[in-house]
């Protein structure tokens with residue numbers, strides 16, 4: 001069975017709602033799913049999972065700092081250990097997906113567009 005993990009940050013609950021919805025959907029499809037807030041995920045090993053979801057609110061047009069720091073630290077650590085190299089080929093059977101929530105008028109579906 002594919003092992004999946006969803007790692008996310010959420011300050012006011014929006015990204016958490018999306019993370020929980022994804023978890024329900026994946027479990028309905030028969031996948032084994034772990035769900036972790038980023039502060040509890042520092043010890044996870046990406047290589048233990050087949051599918052990794054990363055979820056973040058958009059803060060100032062970017063992922064929130066705790067998520068950026070988490071990914072930077074993880075990848076620096078893997079690079080130091082020689083487990084990943086820049087430009088290295090994809091690993092068969094390993095996939096990742098990112099998702100975000102946002103509420104700014106500069107993103108999304110043009111809320112101010114006039115409907116004729």
Ligand SMILES: Cc1cc2nc3c(=O)[nH]c(=O)nc-3n(C[C@H](O)[C@H](O)[C@H](O)COP(=O)(O)O)c2cc1C
Nearest residue numbers: 010011012013014015057058060061101102103104
């Ligand atoms: C400090 C701060 C900065 C934000 N910056 C953006 C932004 O640049 N673009 C955007 O669309 N939404 C922005 N938002 C809105 C959040 O991305 C949005 O409310 C998100 O769903 C919050 O997720 P959470 O409830 O999981 O914390 C910002 C919110 C805060 C508090």
